[in-house]
Amino acid sequence: MSTNFEDQTTDIEQEGTDIVRAVAPAGKTARRIRRRKQCRFCSEKIDLIDYKDVRLLQPFIPERGKIMPRRISGVCAPHQRMLATAIKRARIMALIPFVAD
Amino acid sequence: MADKRVYEVLFIVDPNINDEDLARLSDSFQQTITEQGGTITKVENLGRRTLAYEINHRTEGIYVLFEIEGSGREIAELERRMRVSDAVMRFMTVRVDRERKRAEKLRERRTRKAGRRAGVRPVNVAETAEPSES
Ligand SMILES: [Zn+2]
Numbered sequence: 001m002s003t004n005f006e007d008q009t010t011d012i013e014q015e016g017t018d019i020v021r022a023v024a025p026a027g028k029t030a031r032r033i034r035r036r037k038q039c040r041f042c043s044e045k046i047d048l049i050d051y052k053d054v055r056l057l058q059p060f061i062p063e064r065g066k067i068m069p070r071r072i073s074g075v076c077a078p079h080q081r082m083l084a085t086a087i088k089r090a091r092i093m094a095l096i097p098f099v100a101d
Numbered sequence: 102m103a104d105k106r107v108y109e110v111l112f113i114v115d116p117n118i119n120d121e122d123l124a125r126l127s128d129s130f131q132q133t134i135t136e137q138g139g140t141i142t143k144v145e146n147l148g149r150r151t152l153a154y155e156i157n158h159r160t161e162g163i164y165v166l167f168e169i170e171g172s173g174r175e176i177a178e179l180e181r182r183m184r185v186s187d188a189v190m191r192f193m194t195v196r197v198d199r200e201r202k203r204a205e206k207l208r209e210r211r212t213r214k215a216g217r218r219a220g221v222r223p224v225n226v227a228e229t230a231e232p233s234e235s
Binding site: 045047048051052089091092093094095096097098 | 111113147150152153154156162164166191193195200201203204205207208211
């Protein structure tokens with residue numbers, strides 16, 4: 001069986017966005033430099049996001065059931081589109097919630 | 102036929118159904134598809150699963166997946182039957198041939214790029230460089 005929800009999933013390692021706090025030479029202004037993060041789906045070479053693969057989608061619906069914006073997740077635009085479609089499909093089929101209870 | 106389409110139909114069956122009735126239901130749906138000229142390429146019983154939210158006051162459901170090759174006519178008939186079936190709590194059809202073709206294209210493009218990076222063909226540095234940091 002290739003389509004078991006929890007069994008065979010493509011695991012993507014969890015990692016937060018790299019936000020490096022940098023202190024300006026003068027030591028007064030602390031700036032945030034956000035390092036560009038590679039899209040997880042690109043680095044994992046995922047070309048198709050299956051909505052039935054709940055474990056793959058889960059990291060992108062942190063709480064309240066919302067889709068994580070790509071400015072936070074670092075997902076590229078094409079993959080974000082695929083991801084959004086998959087999440088919406090999974091919601092319809094009650095695989096993931098529409099809103100957090 | 103040149104324009105064969107591939108569909109994935111996922112449907113949720115009432116968890117109170119017994120095994121025989123589930124088998125009978127699945128068989129009759131498959132029959133509907135073949136009668137309409139479609140081909141069933143995959144049937145998967147994904148089993149019982151807790152629903153993310155209640156549907157028809159049920160907290161779980163039995164998930165069944167069909168993969169169908171056809172024209173779309175058999176999908177219309179299958180969906181019509183699912184809609185009137187008391188046992189089917191929800192269903193969704195996704196046309197997958199286009200998505201798969203697109204994924205295949207992306208995969209090919211990536212392997213071509215990887216080949217170039219590996220130095221199969223000399224390219225200048227700027228072209229092979231990773232997406233630049235901002
Ligand atoms: Zn990507």
